[in-house]
Amino acid sequence: AQSVSQHNHHVILSEAASLELGCNYSYGGTVNLFWYVQYPGQHLQLLLKYFSGDPLVKGIKGFEAEFIKSKFSFNLRKPSVQWSDTAEYFCAVTPRGNYQLIWGAGTKLIIKP
Amino acid sequence: EAGVAQSPRYKIIEKRQSVAFWCNPISGHATLYWYQQILGQGPKLLIQFQNNGVVDDSQLPKDRFSAERLKGVDSTLKIQPAKLEDSAVYLCASSLAGVGETQYFGPGTRLLVL
Numbered sequence: 001a002q003s004v005s006q007h008n009h010h011v012i013l014s015e016a017a018s019l020e021l022g023c024n025y026s027y028g029g030t031v032n033l034f035w036y037v038q039y040p041g042q043h044l045q046l047l048l049k050y051f052s053g054d055p056l057v058k059g060i061k062g063f064e065a066e067f068i069k070s071k072f073s074f075n076l077r078k079p080s081v082q083w084s085d086t087a088e089y090f091c092a093v094t095p096r097g098n099y100q101l102i103w104g105a106g107t108k109l110i111i112k113p
Numbered sequence: 114e115a116g117v118a119q120s121p122r123y124k125i126i127e128k129r130q131s132v133a134f135w136c137n138p139i140s141g142h143a144t145l146y147w148y149q150q151i152l153g154q155g156p157k158l159l160i161q162f163q164n165n166g167v168v169d170d171s172q173l174p175k176d177r178f179s180a181e182r183l184k185g186v187d188s189t190l191k192i193q194p195a196k197l198e199d200s201a202v203y204l205c206a207s208s209l210a211g212v213g214e215t216q217y218f219g220p221g222t223r224l225l226v227l
Contacts, residue, residue, distance in 0.1 A: 043220055105154050106154075
């Protein structure tokens with residue numbers, strides 16, 4: 001069965017530290033890839049997505065993600081985090097032509113001021 | 114632009130009782146999704162509608178869960194009878210079309226079954 005793995009359930013960083021959250025998926029074909037974020041008390045919202053083209057995708061609030069097809073990965077990065085980045089981050093994948101979005105379990109990110 | 118609306122925001126019921134959740138998607142969005150999110154897990158798709166037709170309900174426990182989207186706009190999700198393991202957040206999302214489109218989420222309904 002297709003699955004999405006997010007390696008870290010909890011990450012704690014200090015402000016200005018660099019961030020990388022891992023995401024790996026198990027599907028051999030073409031995929032669409034997403035990162036969603038849920039800030040405390042708010043709805044899930046799209047951070048960035050990759051469908052095709054440049055594998056380095058830039059999203060909102062200074063986030064970016066790199067699609068590495070050979071590693072089945074779509075890691076999320078930010079060079080310098082802020083306290084306001086405290087949130088839960090979800091990676092999600094949909095095989096091309098499939099309707100269903102397959103979600104990772106999420107990573108809770110806490111930024112210490 | 115108004116977002117996805119859901120009600121109620123919180124619900125506490127006893128096991129074996131029934132409960133219903135309501136969702137109003139973003140105007141013009143053809144696709145509507147219901148997800149179940151158990152604490153510590155990612156959302157799990159329960160059912161997906163395209164207009165008022167069901168696209169995918171493979172993970173909907175049909176012996177107790179039902180959903181409808183009459184007229185292709187609002188939707189209701191019902192659980193009858195509820196079990197303890199149904200305690201979760203029920204999320205509604207909508208998108209313009211289906212495959213690969215960005216999904217916009219509502220605030221969710223937090224259900225506690227005692």
